[in-house]
Amino acid sequence: xxxxxxxxxxxxxxxxxxxxxxxxxxxxxxxxxxxxxxxxxxxxxxxxxxxxxxxxxxxxxxxxxxxxxxxxxxxxxxxxxxxxxxxxxxxxxxxxxxxxxxxxxxxxxxxxxxxxxxxxxxxxxxxxxxxxxxxxxxxxxxxxxxxxxxxxxxxxxxxxxxxxxxxxxxxxxxxxxxxxxxxxxxxxxxxxxxxxxxxxxxxxxxxxxxxxxxxxxxxxxxxxxxxxxxxxxxxxxxxxxxxxxxxxxxxxxxxxxxxxxxxxxxxxxxxxxxxxxxxxxxxxxxxxxxxxxxxxxxxxxxxxxxxxxxxxxxxxxxxxxxxxxxxxxxxxxxxxxx
Amino acid sequence: xxxxxxxxxxxxxxxxxxxxxxxxxxxxxxxxxxxxxxxxxxxxxxxxxxxxxxxxxxxxxxxxxxxxxxxxxxxxxxxxxxxxxxxxxxxxxxxxxxxxxxxxxxxxxxxxxxxxxxxxxxxxxxxxxxxxxxxxxxxxxxxxxxxxxxxxxxxxxxxxxxxxxxxxxxxxxxxxxxxxxxxxxxxxxxxxxxxxxxxxxxxxxxxxxxxxxxxxxxxxxxxxxxxxxxxxxxxxxxxxxxxxxxxxxxxxxxxxxxxxxxxxxxxxxxxxxxxxxxxxxxxxxxxxxxxxxxxxxxxxxxxxxxxxxxxxxxxxxxxxxxxxxxxxxxxxxxxxxx
DNA sequence: CTGAAAGCGCTTACAG
DNA sequence: CTGAAAGCGCTTACAG
Numbered sequence: 001x002x003x004x005x006x007x008x009x010x011x012x013x014x015x016x017x018x019x020x021x022x023x024x025x026x027x028x029x030x031x032x033x034x035x036x037x038x039x040x041x042x043x044x045x046x047x048x049x050x051x052x053x054x055x056x057x058x059x060x061x062x063x064x065x066x067x068x069x070x071x072x073x074x075x076x077x078x079x080x081x082x083x084x085x086x087x088x089x090x091x092x093x094x095x096x097x098x099x100x101x102x103x104x105x106x107x108x109x110x111x112x113x114x115x116x117x118x119x120x121x122x123x124x125x126x127x128x129x130x131x132x133x134x135x136x137x138x139x140x141x142x143x144x145x146x147x148x149x150x151x152x153x154x155x156x157x158x159x160x161x162x163x164x165x166x167x168x169x170x171x172x173x174x175x176x177x178x179x180x181x182x183x184x185x186x187x188x189x190x191x192x193x194x195x196x197x198x199x200x201x202x203x204x205x206x207x208x209x210x211x212x213x214x215x216x217x218x219x220x221x222x223x224x225x226x227x228x229x230x231x232x233x234x235x236x237x238x239x240x241x242x243x244x245x246x247x248x249x250x251x252x253x254x255x256x257x258x259x260x261x262x263x264x265x266x267x268x269x270x271x272x273x274x275x276x277x278x279x280x281x282x283x284x285x286x287x288x289x290x291x292x293x294x295x296x297x298x299x300x301x302x303x304x305x306x307x308x309x310x311x312x313x314x315x316x317x318x319x320x321x322x323x324x325x326x327x328x329x330x331x332x333x334x335x336x337x338x
Numbered sequence: 339x340x341x342x343x344x345x346x347x348x349x350x351x352x353x354x355x356x357x358x359x360x361x362x363x364x365x366x367x368x369x370x371x372x373x374x375x376x377x378x379x380x381x382x383x384x385x386x387x388x389x390x391x392x393x394x395x396x397x398x399x400x401x402x403x404x405x406x407x408x409x410x411x412x413x414x415x416x417x418x419x420x421x422x423x424x425x426x427x428x429x430x431x432x433x434x435x436x437x438x439x440x441x442x443x444x445x446x447x448x449x450x451x452x453x454x455x456x457x458x459x460x461x462x463x464x465x466x467x468x469x470x471x472x473x474x475x476x477x478x479x480x481x482x483x484x485x486x487x488x489x490x491x492x493x494x495x496x497x498x499x500x501x502x503x504x505x506x507x508x509x510x511x512x513x514x515x516x517x518x519x520x521x522x523x524x525x526x527x528x529x530x531x532x533x534x535x536x537x538x539x540x541x542x543x544x545x546x547x548x549x550x551x552x553x554x555x556x557x558x559x560x561x562x563x564x565x566x567x568x569x570x571x572x573x574x575x576x577x578x579x580x581x582x583x584x585x586x587x588x589x590x591x592x593x594x595x596x597x598x599x600x601x602x603x604x605x606x607x608x609x610x611x612x613x614x615x616x617x618x619x620x621x622x623x624x625x626x627x628x629x630x631x632x633x634x635x636x637x638x639x640x641x642x643x644x645x646x647x648x649x650x651x652x653x654x655x656x657x658x659x660x661x662x663x664x665x666x667x668x669x670x671x672x673x674x675x676x
Numbered sequence: 677c678t679g680a681a682a683g684c685g686c687t688t689a690c691a692g
Numbered sequence: 693c694t695g696a697a698a699g700c701g702c703t704t705a706c707a708g
Contacts (some may be wrong), residue, residue, distance in 0.1 A: 006684090006685055006686080007685065008686090016694080016695085017694060017695040017696075018520065018566060018685090018687095018695085018696090019687080019688080019694080019695065019696080019697095020694065020695075022686070022687060023687090023688095023694095026687080028548075032693085032694085033693050033694085033696080034693075035694085038693085038694085041581045052453065052456070052457050053457070053685085053686070054398075054457070054459070054684090054685050054686065055457045055458055055459075055686095056394055056397045056398045056403070056458070056459050056684090056685080056686090057685035057686035057700090058685080058686055058687075059686090059688090059700090060392075060394045060395055060398050060684090060685080060686075060699095060700050060701065060702085061685080061686050061687050061688085061699080061700050062686085062687065062688095062700085063700075065394070075413055075414075075419065076416060076419035076423075080415060081413060081414035082414075083685070085440070091473065099437050101426075102423070107686065115390065116435060118390070119390050119392070119393045120393055120394070121392070121393070123395050127683085145452075154687085166701060168446075190663075210519070241379075255620060259624070259625075262624075264626040280390050282593065282597075286597070286600075287597075287600040287601065292686070343701090344701055344702080345701065345702065346701070346702090354678080354679085354680040355678060355680075356680090356701090356703095357678080357679065357681095357703080357704080358677095358679075358681080360702070360703060360704085361703090361704095364703080365691095368678085370678085371677050371678085372677075372678080372685080373677060373678085376677085376678085391701085391702070392700090392701050392702065393702095394700090394701080394702090395700070395701035395702035395703090396701080396702055396703075397702090398683095398684050398685065398686085398700090398701080398702075399684050399685090399701080399703050399704085400684085400701045400702085400703065400704095401684075543687065556687085622706085646690090
């Protein structure tokens with residue numbers, strides 16, 4: 001590759017000191033009291049030559065990279081894709097670059113990624129943590145690395161969290177179904193022990209208990225990257241013919257559940273009330289369109305970036321731990337109209 | 339953040355020279371003839387202390403980052419998500435890290451991203467190029483930055499490409515439909531001028547011309563991030579009632595088309611033969627399951643990484659330009675059984 | 677077999 | 693108002 005111009009080259013060609021060029025480039029002409037003429041000469045030259053400072057050198061010197069590392073469960077999942085995209089834009093506004101990777105909820109992968117990112121000297125971490133990654137994340141906390149967890153939390157770790165009220169999300173969905181006349185509601189979820197999934201389950205259980213209903217729960221054994229067989233769900237439906245409505249605990253389970261419903265449409269002719277957690281670009285296109293429990297993605301993204309920015313200010317390393325919890329929102333569509 | 343141990347700290351604590359530590363860490367104990375005992379001491383110590391070399395410093399010194407930058411159209415699109423994931427794994431096997439971003443086919447964004455990645459000193463680029471980005475990409479070529487384009491090419495740029503035979507993909511799909519008894523096939527695509535889309539259109543036109551059929555083409559005005567209204571497609575179908583089969587030129591158009599078909603199911607009761615470009619995790623779950631023209635993702639990923647690795651070996655900067663073209667594969671499912 | 681020194685491209689006290 | 697020098701953490705010729 002062609003060698004790029006350095007600040008030294010520019011200083012030599014312009015007959016000024018390296019530090020002068022640096023000051024101009026960093027907008028420190030005031031403190032350093034650089035003359036207008038010198039400033040203009042440097043600016044003209046660098047603009048013209050298309051000079052961009054070498055970030056690597058800058059990082060090495062300042063100990064800051066202006067990079068934020070973000071680890072999500074799976075970037076292909078629309079929820080994570082959207083949130084990453086929003087965080088990326090917000091980070092850019094504050095002059096930070098975002099790099100991200102999928103952990104696939106794999107403890108080894110998350111550990112490896114944290115190490116890699118650390119070696120790249122990221123200034124802060126945003127992580128959707130996996131059960132089992134407590135030890136590695138604890139290292140970050142002990143190093144005083146600015147850090148925000150989101151989507152789920154790790155109960156044993158005292159650090160910053162941005163979450164939603166998963167319990168309430170399901171609870172208001174149940175209330176809506178009840179009001180719409182459904183009385184036998186099945187809850188279809190994964191067997192994940194993550195806090196978000198457990199809280200959604202609790203929301204269901206609480207509502208059912210409070211109303212003296214029978215709980216009917218399907219927990220599917222699922223790992224990221226697996227394809228769920230719709231037959232798992234159709235079998236469950238055929239065994240639980242009393243059900244008149246279904247809540248899916250997350251978007252990919254819902255997609256699979258909708259396939260299952262198509263499969264058994266011939267054998268049992270009934271229309272279920274349907275609600276899915278996570279709104280999805282396609283849910284309003286379905287026939288019937290699907291009622292969803294939407295996460296306030298904009299709020300979450302803003303909550304994450306603001307918390308991290310605060311923590312990345314050096315003087316705030318010892319400020320209190322922050323947890324922000326947002327409320328999800330029910331988007332009512334055709335699938336819950338009796 | 340806590341300051342990390344440096345090679346200097348280690349050298350001091352072990353009473354050896356910095357260069358000795360460096361040699362051991364880089365496995366150069368042979369050339370540098372480091373004694374077994376010294377080697378063991380250093381290795382034990384660094385392993386124990388969990389020391390990881392500072393990549394920033396290493397990059398600055400060697401001029402190499404061991405990072406590959408990849409720009410795709412939209413990471414949330416399953417095709418790009420999969421290919422990125424595969425390239426990432428292959429790159430890791432060769433000790434390269436992959437960073438990636440979505441261009442959204444936006445020329446400004448792609449230009450900005452290339453600049454950002456250059457400043458991060460990536461060792462090579464993998465790009466799904468956008469029309470209009472010729473100038474910026476030409477700069478990379480002139481700098482002799484290792485570079486591979488994929489998915490589409492830019493006719494005016496002489497550089498390395500990894501592609502599929504889009505023309506043939508549609509052509510064999512048409513042949514299959516004809517053999518299955520369909521004779522009035524509509525082609526539903528975007529109005530994108532990208533080579534991949536244009537080649538797919540050419541495949542359709544050629545087949546139709548060769549068989550003296552009438553062409554029926556819908557080109558939807560679409561930008562990444564847009565939601566296509568299914569009504570655009572249903573209007574087209576209602577105007578072209580002679581059609582008995584449809585080919586969708588890409589996965590998101592197909593998803594939208596399937597919504598449109600549901601909408602008009604009541605008004606026109608007929609079953610279209612359906613084929614979509616790009617296989618998709620959900621296409622085999624649909625009822626009927628959808629016949630697709632699948633891209634050989636594994637081959638494409640391997641083609642990309644091998645080409646780039648070759649170009650990143652310094653001595654190969656002046657080796658000939660490489661173009662690899664793979665054949666797509668028809669996956670026949672229920673949607674094309676009459 | 678091992679170490680001292682230069683240098684990658686920056687920023688930042690400090691001296692004048 | 694401007695410049696010379698140190699130093700971030702490495703690698704790599706080179707000297708012994």
